[in-house]
Amino acid sequence: LKENEIDAFREEFLDMHPYDQGQFFEELDEDLRFALYEMLSPEEMANIFEQVEVPEEDYQDLLSEMHPMFAADMLAEMSTDDAVDVLNELDKEQVASYLTIMDEEAADEIKELLHYEEYTAGSIMTTEFIxxxxxxxxxxxxxxxxxxxxxxxxxxxxxxxxxxxxxxxxxxxxxxxxxxxxxxxxxxxxxxxxxxxxxxxxxxxxxxxxxxxxxxxxxxxxxxxxxxxxxxxxxxxxxDEEASDDYSKLAGISDVDDTAGNSPFGAAKKRLPWLIILLFLGMMTASLIGRFEDTLNQVAILAIFIPLIGGMAGNTGTQALAVAVRGIATGEIQEEGKLKLLVREALTGVITGGSCGIAVTLVVYVWQGDFILGALVGISVFATLIVATLTGAFIPLFMHRLKIDPAVASGPFITTINDLISILIYFGLATTFMGYLK
Amino acid sequence: LKENEIDAFREEFLDMHPYDQGQFFEELDEDLRFALYEMLSPEEMANIFEQVEVPEEDYQDLLSEMHPMFAADMLAEMSTDDAVDVLNELDKEQVASYLTIMDEEAADEIKELLHYEEYTAGSIMTTEFIxxxxxxxxxxxxxxxxxxxxxxxxxxxxxxxxxxxxxxxxxxxxxxxxxxxxxxxxxxxxxxxxxxxxxxxxxxxxxxxxxxxxxxxxxxxxxxxxxxxxxxxxxxxxxDEEASDDYSKLAGISDVDDTAGNSPFGAAKKRLPWLIILLFLGMMTASLIGRFEDTLNQVAILAIFIPLIGGMAGNTGTQALAVAVRGIATGEIQEEGKLKLLVREALTGVITGGSCGIAVTLVVYVWQGDFILGALVGISVFATLIVATLTGAFIPLFMHRLKIDPAVASGPFITTINDLISILIYFGLATTFMGYLK
The missing domain is CATH 3.10.580.10 (CBS-domain)
Known part of the structure; x- marks a missing residue:
């Protein structure tokens, strides 16, 4: 670029909204980023950098591209809270070296904020107030x-x-x-x-x-x-962060928002931990069914309702979980309201379980022509839905009491626990009443 | 209350922040609400009513408690956008009658906003600007x-x-x-x-x-x-609304936030529709397994892995769904990026499916001492995870193309579809290779 072209570009670029400048910057390749660092003052670059959102590990690379003094000046010019957000992604030594070469006043303000724990008011506040x-x-x-x-x-x-x-x-x-x-x-x-x-x-x-x-x-x-x-x-x-966090955990994935731009390996890395946990929980379910192999050998038809009962248990548990997690997050459910919620959920389980149980009994009876089988599946659905609804509500409340984020009790976890419970109920009932089946 | 007590209460009450006034109002019983209507001017009541959040059907009851003229004046004094939010919960005739007795200028402003469709910029804007x-x-x-x-x-x-x-x-x-x-x-x-x-x-x-x-x-x-x-x-x-909406749909429940304060019947009403749909999808899965009854009668052990395979299919589908729904919601996934996402998801499915497939093969082999059975379950997991991941991503993208809110493709729906697919793959493979099983 010629000198006058640079001036024209600078003027047009700086006239854009900082957010658009940030979006533009994120699209640039390395050479063009270098050109931009040459062209802009640390202060102008600070406005852009406040808007840049890249995966955590990339901040370090971007800063290393800049001359250390330029990077330090830019960090000093950024809003303190934004600068702290960036520094939190770097190694301790890197942070220390930037703070050493930085203007002292800015460094002091940043150091103060770096003390505060993540997810607290201190970590998101700014000291630039009047x-x-x-x-x-x-x-x-x-x-x-x-x-x-x-x-x-x-x-x-x-x-x-x-x-x-x-x-x-x-x-x-x-x-x-x-x-x-x-x-x-x-x-x-x-x-x-x-x-x-x-x-x-x-x-x-x-x-x-x-x-x-x-x-x-x-x-x-x-x-x-x-x-x-x-x-x-x-x-x-x-x-935004908290909502996406709750959502991610309900889906059993460590971070939904980061994933969209990821490579398949990056995406798989975020999903595999949950899948592996589920795999072993699934093995437990399998070994549980294995214990009822005798029952299954005698009445193979029982197997066809396993997914139905497990699916309904998993789903009703996830529903109850979602209500409890949101209720805690919005503050609607306080310590004293927990027992009330459990009673409410138990009654909800009786109503949904009763309705679904009756429907299942009738459908299976008409379909298989065996009322006892229908009643067995129906009663299993009834009992399972009550227990699964209660489990879905109880686990997040219990975690909240232990001061663990209740959203950690993710959807797939609850689903699989309830799968296990449903198998126990279904085959337990089936083994007991097997003599009455056709 | 004596005259001077009323004055003292009024002063203290009106000194509270409107949000706290609203919270206080929501706690009152009918008698005390009547006392408050007596005590306050329509304008003072308007400030409170802007902050009141009750279930949709209760707004009508609250307004009917007030003298119609008082209610109309109060609506006129509210921020236009808040007044419109309240009026949107009422019957058409009621809205018309309030607008007739209301101050004409206020009524005109409200009428203008009532035109705009829900969930558009017009429906949330206010005309009180400078x-x-x-x-x-x-x-x-x-x-x-x-x-x-x-x-x-x-x-x-x-x-x-x-x-x-x-x-x-x-x-x-x-x-x-x-x-x-x-x-x-x-x-x-x-x-x-x-x-x-x-x-x-x-x-x-x-x-x-x-x-x-x-x-x-x-x-x-x-x-x-x-x-x-x-x-x-x-x-x-x-x-808040949109986040809670996406969250609710992932959990398969019509509205998570409203439920926390509900009666068991109210809660059951919000959850039963999904459970009934799942019940019938579950019946389809059951009838699908029924078609493989011969296979099952010969190798009953196959049944014990049904929940494992179905659970993993359901979960990986929900993960892919969550990524796609959030990506569309945040605008990260544009029309041109859809194919890229599907390719990425397919590769992610290959990686997660491969890892889990190998793990399952080994565990089942060690546990049951049957390598063919291990390989059969492992290959089923591999194939299922690829298909389920693709399904989870494809369905919301396809709905988005059809201009349907992709979040409608809720978690339980995807889970159950993937249950079906997993059964088909598992029993299809098992029936084909049954001769090789011990």
């Missing part, structure tokens, strides 16, 4: 906002602190611009400010912002010092 | 914002229109407050404004707002007239 004092006028607060606006994550909610940096109030820009300029902030701010602790679970943060329709939420330590803010765009990403 | 002209100064725009702020859904993004109400630009309040007051809007606004068509799918709207981190998005007709705006809080609700 705080004002209660004893200043609206006019002086607006001056601060105008001055700080370029570097701040948001200026639409401004948090008010006292001399010791305790959070004491909040005021929206909406209220600021309609207030008289000479009013004191303390007279127009709201003292009923909702804040979260720095150690709060990010899912709870998302819930609060969704319910209260906040655009920004302050994060405090246990002494109510204002540490940072979380903005709505970060919460949207959290919600 | 539009300014390109040829006014920043000062006069700020005056408009200050005046209109109380009634507007957001003032943080202001959209710029020409004389014919065509959308021509956008300016954030952030840029407005730092701009010189005498500047013309046309000089500071951004002309690269992203807008969506009124008929756009709400999922696409959510995607744009998430990717570009917008707080508000303008909605236009096909001639670029500005019709309304969509704010980030509404998009969060849409994302």
């Amino acid at each position: 705080a004002i004092k209660a004893n200043q006028t609206v006019r002086s607060a607006m001056q601060i906002l105008r001055r700080e606006a370029p570097g701040a994550e948001t200026i639409y909610y401004t948090f008010v602190v006292d001399e010791q940096k305790h959070l004491v109030g909040v005021i929206s820009l909406r209220d600021l611009i309609v207030a008289d300029e000479e009013t004191m902030i303390s007279d127009v701010m709201s003292e009923r400010v909702v804040a979260v602790s720095v150690a709060e679970d990010q899912e709870e943060v998302a819930r609060i912002m969704r319910d209260y329709n906040f655009l920004a939420l302050p994060v405090v330590d246990f002494q109510q010092h204002l540490l940072g803010i979380i903005t709505v765009d970060d919460v949207i990403d959290v919600m | 539009a300014i002209k390109a040829n006014q100064t920043v000062r006069s725009a700020m005056q408009i914002l200050r005046r209109e702020a109380p009634g507007a859904e957001t003032i943080y993004y202001t959209f710029v229109v020409d004389e014919q109400k065509h959308l021509v630009g956008v300016i954030s309040l952030r840029d407005l407050i730092v701009a010189d007051e005498e500047t013309m809007i046309s000089d500071v606004m951004s002309e690269r404004v992203v807008a969506v068509s009124v008929a756009e799918d709400q999922e696409e709207v959510a995607r744009i707002m998430r990717d570009y981190n917008f707080l508000a998005l303008p909605v236009v007709d096909f001639q670029q007239h500005l019709l309304g705006i969509i704010t980030v809080d509404d998009v969060i609700d849409v994302m």
